[in-house]
Amino acid sequence: MNPSALLQQIQERAPSLPPTLLQDFFAQMDPDYFEEFSLKTILHHLELTAQLSFDSPCSVAIETPSSKHYQIHIVAYDYFSEFATFCGLLASFGLDIRDASIFTSRDASISSTRPAHSSLTRNPWKGLPLKRPTPGLSRKIAVDVFRVQALKGSTFDSAAQQEFQEQLLAVLRLLQKNHVRQARRQVNRRLIEHLGNTQKKTGDILHPVHITFSNPPSSPDTILDIRSTDTPAFLYAFANALAMRGIYLVKAKIEVKDQEVFNRLYVRGRQGGKIQTSSEQQELRTAAALLKEFTYYLSWAPDPGKALDHFDQFLDQLLEQPKKASALSTLGQASTLEHLAQLFGSSDYLWEDLLRRQHDNLLPMMRRYQKGPLIRSKAILTKTLEKRLQAAKTIAQKKKALNQCKDEELFRIDMRHLLETSSLPDFSRALTNLADVILGQALVHSYRAIQPKGSRTPPPPMAIFGLGKLGGGELGYASDIEILFVYDNPTPSTRRQSSKIPADFYERWSQEFLQWIEAKQEGIFHVDTRLRPNGDKGTLANSLGEIQQYYGPQGRAAPFERQAFIKLRFVAGPPALGKAVETHRNRFVYGPDPWDLSTALHLRQRQMTELVQPGTTHVKYGPGGLLDVEYLVQYLQLLHGHELPSLRTPNTLEAIEHLCHASLLSLSERETLREDYLFLRQLIDGLRIVRGNAKDLVLPPSGSDEMVFLARRLGMGSTDWQKSAETFEQTTLERMKDIHQRFLKHFPQKP
Numbered sequence: 001m002n003p004s005a006l007l008q009q010i011q012e013r014a015p016s017l018p019p020t021l022l023q024d025f026f027a028q029m030d031p032d033y034f035e036e037f038s039l040k041t042i043l044h045h046l047e048l049t050a051q052l053s054f055d056s057p058c059s060v061a062i063e064t065p066s067s068k069h070y071q072i073h074i075v076a077y078d079y080f081s082e083f084a085t086f087c088g089l090l091a092s093f094g095l096d097i098r099d100a101s102i103f104t105s106r107d108a109s110i111s112s113t114r115p116a117h118s119s120l121t122r123n124p125w126k127g128l129p130l131k132r133p134t135p136g137l138s139r140k141i142a143v144d145v146f147r148v149q150a151l152k153g154s155t156f157d158s159a160a161q162q163e164f165q166e167q168l169l170a171v172l173r174l175l176q177k178n179h180v181r182q183a184r185r186q187v188n189r190r191l192i193e194h195l196g197n198t199q200k201k202t203g204d205i206l207h208p209v210h211i212t213f214s215n216p217p218s219s220p221d222t223i224l225d226i227r228s229t230d231t232p233a234f235l236y237a238f239a240n241a242l243a244m245r246g247i248y249l250v251k252a253k254i255e256v257k258d259q260e261v262f263n264r265l266y267v268r269g270r271q272g273g274k275i276q277t278s279s280e281q282q283e284l285r286t287a288a289a290l291l292k293e294f295t296y297y298l299s300w301a302p303d304p305g306k307a308l309d310h311f312d313q314f315l316d317q318l319l320e321q322p323k324k325a326s327a328l329s330t331l332g333q334a335s336t337l338e339h340l341a342q343l344f345g346s347s348d349y350l351w352e353d354l355l356r357r358q359h360d361n362l363l364p365m366m367r368r369y370q371k372g373p374l375i376r377s378k379a380i381l382t383k384t385l386e387k388r389l390q391a392a393k394t395i396a397q398k399k400k401a402l403n404q405c406k407d408e409e410l411f412r413i414d415m416r417h418l419l420e421t422s423s424l425p426d427f428s429r430a431l432t433n434l435a436d437v438i439l440g441q442a443l444v445h446s447y448r449a450i451q452p453k454g455s456r457t458p459p460p461p462m463a464i465f466g467l468g469k470l471g472g473g474e475l476g477y478a479s480d481i482e483i484l485f486v487y488d489n490p491t492p493s494t495r496r497q498s499s500k501i502p503a504d505f506y507e508r509w510s511q512e513f514l515q516w517i518e519a520k521q522e523g524i525f526h527v528d529t530r531l532r533p534n535g536d537k538g539t540l541a542n543s544l545g546e547i548q549q550y551y552g553p554q555g556r557a558a559p560f561e562r563q564a565f566i567k568l569r570f571v572a573g574p575p576a577l578g579k580a581v582e583t584h585r586n587r588f589v590y591g592p593d594p595w596d597l598s599t600a601l602h603l604r605q606r607q608m609t610e611l612v613q614p615g616t617t618h619v620k621y622g623p624g625g626l627l628d629v630e631y632l633v634q635y636l637q638l639l640h641g642h643e644l645p646s647l648r649t650p651n652t653l654e655a656i657e658h659l660c661h662a663s664l665l666s667l668s669e670r671e672t673l674r675e676d677y678l679f680l681r682q683l684i685d686g687l688r689i690v691r692g693n694a695k696d697l698v699l700p701p702s703g704s705d706e707m708v709f710l711a712r713r714l715g716m717g718s719t720d721w722q723k724s725a726e727t728f729e730q731t732t733l734e735r736m737k738d739i740h741q742r743f744l745k746h747f748p749q750k751p
Contacts (some may be wrong), residue, residue: 003034003292006675010043022086025049028105030251032144036101041073045143047077047230052141060165063121068150070095074168078104079142080183081243083252086144087236088187089171092194093164094154097235100146102252112617151232160587161642184240185305188298189705191233192713193721196299209238209289213281215274219266221250221613222275226263230256233295234262241291246270246314287315290331297337299360301345302712305534310344314362339366339419345416349478349524349692350411365411374416375430381409381437389441395449402445406438406525412478421715423652424476424685438517439464439483442571446513462487462502462509462541463573465581467531471567472650476681478686478688480528481517484568485510485541490576503543510540516710524692531564533557544580551588559596560603565589565633567650586648590641597635601747604631617733619683624736626680628743629673635747652677669742676739685730686713706735 007026010017025046026034034042048059057075065071074086083102090097146330150156167190172184209228215225230276235254242249242265251266267274288568294311301307330336343350385405392398413434417427427507448457469475469483487506510529519525532538533550542550551557551565568585570578588653604627611621620626633655641647646658653674687696687710700706708721712727 006039006042009039014043014046017050020159021050023047025105028140029143030103030106032251033588036103037145041145045073046074048050048073049141052077054176056169057176058168060168062161062677068462070148070150070156072148074142074144074146076142076172077176078142080181080248081240082142082172083144084177084236084239084243085145085171085187086168086176086192087239088233089164089167090146090148091233091236092187092190093156093160094151094194095146095148095156096151096232097151098147098149098256099252100144100235100237100252100254102142102144102249102254104142104250105140128251128590130464136733153171174521175200177224180243181305181309184308187236188304188308189708191236191719192298192304194302195232195296203402209292209636211285211288213275215276220274221266221268224263224265224267226261226265230259230260230261234261234292237292237295237335238263238288240283240295241288242267244308245287245586247275247284247546271432276613279388283319286328287319290315290328292333294337294341297334297341298343298345300338303709304341306348306709307341307345309339313351314340314344327363330367333627336363339415343415344589347689349689350414352692365408366415368412374413374420374422374426376409376433378433378437381433382441383439385441389445395445397446399516399518400486402438402516406517408525409434410524417629422694423457428469428474429478432470434482435466435470435475436571438525438549441678442513444518446516447509450508450512460487460489460505461574461590462506463577463581464571466571467564467567468528469567470571471569472652473569474652474681476688477685478524478692480526480694480696481519482528482531483571484532485513486542486544486547486577486581488544488574488580492727498577503539503541505542506541507539514540521567527692531561544577547581548584549626551584553591553593553668557588561598561637563600563634564587566637569650586645590645590648592642595635595638597639597747598750600631600635602626605749613698617736618697619680619687619699619732620697621738622736624738624740624743626677628739629677629680632743632746633659633673640664674741676735679735682714686710689713697730699729702726 001604007022010022011019017197037045044061047063051059052075057073057079061069062237063073069361072090076082098436121550136582147510168447171183171186174180174186182511189599209226212225214225226238228238234379238251246269248268250268253264255262265608266273269280275281292313294308298304298307318324318331321327331340385402388401388405389398392401400592413427413430416430416453416544443462443464444459451457463486465471465484465486466482467484469479470481485506489500489506499523514527514529517525517527519527529540530536532540533542533546533556549555557565565585566589568582570582607627609620612618616622618625630652633652636659637647640662644658644662646662648653649655649658656665656670656673656677659665660667684697687698688694690696700710703722703726707729708725711725714728716724
């Protein structure tokens with residue numbers, strides 16, 4: 001029909017529609033739109049368009065031509081990634097898209113009120129001149145018409161339709177504010193939860209995608225013809241992949257026939273122009289296919305949105321590599337995508353500190369990570385590290401080699417633990433072995449670094465001792481590496497040793513040592529020396545005599561330092577010095593002097609009141625937190641360790657076993673304490689793994705996505721994510737209440 005005649009008929013049928021709206025709509029809408037739809041449908045779309053406003057950026061009409069079949073008309077202001085968002089929401093409600101027609105108005109309608117898109121979305125329109133709003137269409141609009149059917153087991157009744165419209169409005173408001181990632185994560189969360197309830201085998205839904213490009217001279221757009229087997233959420237996965245690569249959708253025609261998808265998309269590239277070069281087209285073809293496939297593995301990720309963002313960035317880096325064919329071949333394997341979804345969706349720090357900086361080594365390391373046991377012996381680790389250090393010639397190169405070896409082994413251990421869910425004791429043992437070897441080599445090479453060139457003087461006796469989780473052999477994610485430097489400076493016994501080595505030499509050696517280990521502040525492998533005598537006010541290194549004096553009957557050590565000394569363990573240096581300090585530890589910690597239990601209980605009470613913010617659940621300091629378990633065990637060690645040498649161990653689980661053997665704990669208490677300890681340690685690891693920060697020790701707010709993702713990281717997800725999170729939170733709170741009651745039963749608080 002002639003556009004002028006069509007406009008006249010609409011004006012006659014709907015005289016209440018603003019004339020400027022009609023004129024702009026006809027002037028700015030794609031000409032193919034008027035060929036696609038009937039007069040009645042166009043009039044309907046105009047009525048929906050008239051309802052648009054800043055507060056209501058979309059209008060929806062849902063028709064039900066037959067049972068289980070629906071036609072959904074969406075008229076909305078046009079935002080980047082909008083089409084993918086619509087497809088994702090439809091799929092999350094169990095609606096299979098059978099065909100669709102997508103149109104957007106021309107660029108001339110972009111108003112000055114349109115927000116600029118973030119560079120993260122690779123917005124093709126950024127920087128284009130913006131025009132004043134008109135009384136009609138104040139900005140670009142999109143008209144999307146979907147014909148869908150409800151999949152088996154899904155219903156789209158009036159309540160579901162209302163929820164769909166509410167969800168649609170919520171994510172569009174995020175897009176309106178340019179919060180593209182937040183909108184994508186919200187859709188992913190809902191979609192992946194739905195797919196997890198309906199899919200049995202992820203591999204069954206992966207099929208090749210065939211993409212052809214054409215650039216007709218008469219069109220400003222590149223035409224993508226996509227053909228593939230129809231699978232759940234295929235259109236969302238592919239459209240989202242295009243959006244993540246900065247591709248802007250102008251128009252689309254979607255058809256599904258006999259389980260085959262035929263999509264014709266009119267798109268523009270990152271800079272707003274056509275996608276013309278073969279390299280651009282091949283890169284888009286590869287990235288879109290991989291992103292589409294990766295979407296189906298997001299159900300393996302604790303946080304699907306995080307996983308997808310990190311995978312997109314990883315693809316960016318991978319596609320820039322000159323030799324990428326082998327990597328892309330590995331990346332296309334189902335097992336690789338599954339593992340990447342778990343890794344990328346678990347932790348920001350794994351991405352930032354390990355994966356992003358070592359992206360070129362990631363896939364080879366993933367191929368090798370299963371070789372060999374999780375726990376590597378200190379001998380094997382030492383041999384590997386010494387070989388790397390010998391190959392390095394300069395001090396700077398040796399430092400780099402030491403930290404590269406540390407980071408690679410950390411990544412291997414973390415990856416094995418995440419993907420195979422190894423036991424906490426095994427995970428801790430693997431980390432502790434690595435820490436011991438790294439500290440030992442750093443001690444040797446830091447000494448050589450401060451020696452004059454050519455000097456062959458053997459190192460004087462200085463040793464490193466672990467405290468805290470390192471001392472107990474209980475390292476976890478983001479555990480601090482708490483150490484103590486102790487040296488022995490005996491009277492010279494030979495002519496060559498004319499005098500004692502000055503104390504400031506050991507101080508300089510300790511300072512040099514700390515320069516050899518790189519770590520993110522308060523994060524992975526952060527070396528902490530604050531537990532030394534006199535804390536930050538004291539010297540880094542202390543002589544054996546100073547240690548014996550400070551930690552002695554007349555020494556200045558506070559009662560809590562006596563308790564902390566339980567965890568001391570020799571790590572590196574002269575074995576004789578290590579044995580001397582550990583022997584003194586036993587005399588000091590488990591000596592005949594009575595243990596001041598009342599002072600310890602007062603300190604525990606202060607921790608609960610002063611270190612826990614009201615209204616929060618602190619899983620370390622709070623009532624029923626980890627300290628209730630550890631302190632219960634340590635108090636019993638301190639009270640009975642003088643008579644029972646078997647209790648003198650820095651490891652909590654070993655101490656629990658020995659306390660049971662000594663009849664200080666019943667068999668049921670032993671089992672309960674062990675389970676409580678492991679539960680809280682795994683919970684703390686689950687909190688810390690996101691950012692790699694040792695201070696992440698507070699449960700997320702109730703009902704938050706963070707609580708959902710925490711429950712999933714700990715393997716407590718089910719078909720209903722929110723319900724699983726609620727169950728997990730309630731179970732945690734009840735367990736912590738029981739832990740605190742058990743602590744009070746053993747050690748009642750005085751009023």
